[in-house]
Amino acid sequence: MGQDSTARMTAELRAWIAAAPPGAQLPSNRALVARYGASPVTVQKAMRHLIGAGLVESRPGVGTFVRAVRTARPAEYGWQTAALGAPPARVSMLSSTQRSVAPDAIGLHSGYPASDLLPERAVRAAIARVARTNAAVVRSPVAGMPELQEWFAHELAMVAPAGVTPPTARDVLIISGSQSGLSSIFRAVVGPGQPLLIESPTYWGAMLAAEQAGVTLVPVPSGAFGPDPDEVDRALERSGARAFYAQPTFANPTGGRWPSSTSDAVLEICRRRGAFLIEDDWAHDLAIDADPRPIAAHDDDGHVIYVRSLTKSVSPALRVAAVIARGPARERILTDRAAESMYVSGLLQSAALDVVTQPAWRSHLRALRPQLRSRRDLLLDGLREHAPTAHVDTVPAGGLNLWARLPDGVDAAEVVRQSEARGLTIAAGDEWFPAEPSGPYVRLNYSSEAPARFPEAARILGEVLAEAAD
Known part of the structure; x- marks a missing residue:
């Protein structure tokens, strides 16, 4: 399905939303893929249109819902520019690690471990x-x-x-x-x-x-x-x-x-x-x-x-x-x-x-090690098989993340955007540099939810990098 199909799907969902009560839950992305015979990318584009228009809201891990208040025009906050003045810091904004993701997306951007790794x-x-x-x-x-x-x-x-x-x-x-x-x-x-x-x-x-x-x-x-x-x-x-x-x-x-x-x-x-x-x-x-x-x-x-x-x-x-x-x-x-x-x-x-x-605290820490090792190695194996141009030079002996160097000339921010359009959320490496980045990097959290989807995540990243190299 192309751009016309995205527009048609968006229009039909707008009509459904207009007749639905506030708080009604939309079908999942997978259900919409099946209903319209569309690709996941097409469904995600339609959902972004609806979210951007203020008609629905995404609740990570729960679903997408009709907003209780739907505005005809976006709110205007331009007055705050003069009131606040210049930002106090170059990085005074939310990190990419803090953004919410669609319920069906694979999230490897967060800085926290999955709940099943906690006591x-x-x-x-x-x-x-x-x-x-x-x-x-x-x-x-x-x-x-x-x-x-x-x-x-x-x-x-x-x-x-x-x-x-x-x-x-x-x-x-x-x-x-x-x-x-x-x-x-x-x-x-x-x-x-x-x-x-x-x-x-x-x-x-x-x-x-x-x-x-x-x-x-x-x-x-x-x-x-x-x-x-x-x-x-x-x-x-x-x-x-x-x-x-x-x-x-x-x-x-x-x-x-x-x-x-x-x-x-x-x-x-x-x-x-x-x-x-x-x-x-x-x-x-x-x-x-x-x-x-x-x-x-x-x-x-x-x-x-x-x-x-x-x-x-x-x-x-x-x-x-x-x-x-x-x-x-x-x-x-x-x-x-x-x-x-x-x-x-x-x-x-x-x-x-x-x-x-x-006493259970020390037992928990002992059990945590093999769990983190398993997830780290699973994501590493996936990258080596499906995204070999994303090089992980250091296999971490602890922590939560892989630091992957992308090929020279690749725009890390664009790789993040294209990956997100395919259902994979990762973090560009630029925000970890206090000066100019030494190269294009992405950070991948191997302690995130759903490790069974790590191979899928690696395939998506590999596809994006292959397209960027063309």
């Missing part, structure tokens, strides 16, 4: 238990629940080598997700107008937080084995920066992991230059083939500011994380957090603590 039963039981305690009605201390502070401190102390004084509970600040912690660290420790070294590529949310804090980003190239320590040293000297944000363990998006030699060298450089290493250990609980080894465990003089989140390993509904910092830096970050959000919900802290202190 769902333990989370539900914990929430039910803590709802019956005082945590449901009592304000939490500004720095966090002492018991949860102690747990985070103990986790780091367990891997500290002999001779290094481990952190105490007082060094721990409980925060509502690592994103809020990064924002506070950049404001309180770096400061507006000051330079911050940052790996390239790196986590897009860190760039957003830094730029909205008015921090000047100084990119340092980084790959499968992290940055060149000599380049870090030179960049600190050239820029005058006194902080370096990095992900030494299972980096997002590359999956890279620093060897011990790089970790030791970078920590020594920070000590010599009187600088902070802001260590984002976002994937601590998502190991596959190697155990995490936080650099913070080797630091007892306050050079490492350590961030660890439970959001991706416990539940995205329990946005609980920790910053571990020592000395005046800790006090500055605490002051910023108190001004920003006062305190973190005691209910969420109690539920998170309940989950991670149950």
Whole structure:
């Protein structure tokens, strides 16, 4: 079916919508394919027309529904341009990882694991238990629940080598997700107008937080084995920066992991230059083939500011994380957090603590490894068979993502658009670079829903890349 068929289908669906009550559910894309004898691409085009016209709304994982309010013309928000002025940051927009997808689409763009990889039963039981305690009605201390502070401190102390004084509970600040912690660290420790070294590529949310804090980003190239320590040293000297944000363990998006030699060298450089290493250990609980080894465990003089989140390993509904910092830096970050959000919900802290202190937590983490490995390898095998020009140079030893290099000259954003038109949602790599991208990349989440569709996803990507090469 061509453009005329798309228009005819759209017109017939408009007529159906006009007679349907608000909230009525449209047939699924597969049902429409069968009804009209159309291709999935034709159906998706028709649905985009209807969504763009404000007639229907898509609810990911549920379906497409007739909107309760249907407007004759699009809303006009032009006045806000003058009211808001220039955007405060270059990346002040939603990431492609946060967009919703059609119910029948294959989503490999998200930054979160599928729900079946989470300790769902333990989370539900914990929430039910803590709802019956005082945590449901009592304000939490500004720095966090002492018991949860102690747990985070103990986790780091367990891997500290002999001779290094481990952190105490007082060094721990409980925060509502690592994103809020990064924002506070950049404001309180770096400061507006000051330079911050940052790996390239790196986590897009860190760039957003830094730029909205008015921090000047100084990119340092980084790959499968992290940055060149000599380049870090030179960049600190050239820029005058006194902080370096990095992900030494299972980096997002590359999956890279620093060897011990790089970790030791970078920590020594920070000590010599009187600088902070802001260590984002976002994937601590998502190991596959190697155990995490936080650099913070080797630091007892306050050079490492350590961030660890439970959001991706416990539940995205329990946005609980920790910053571990020592000395005046800790006090500055605490002051910023108190001004920003006062305190973190005691209910969420109690539920998170309940989950991670149950014996089932360690069992869950042990079972998670083979599940992540299986999904990673399934997607890798699919790419090798169906999309061989999408090269994955680094097989990640943990984390959630594959970082695939596309052929030179390919427009990654166009590959994303064409893949989405065929029912596959992926993320272009551009938004992970604090400077110009070093090449065309896409990030693929192997921990997403429906791993049985990974071969189909690889076929779609392979078809799109083959067409782009013609």
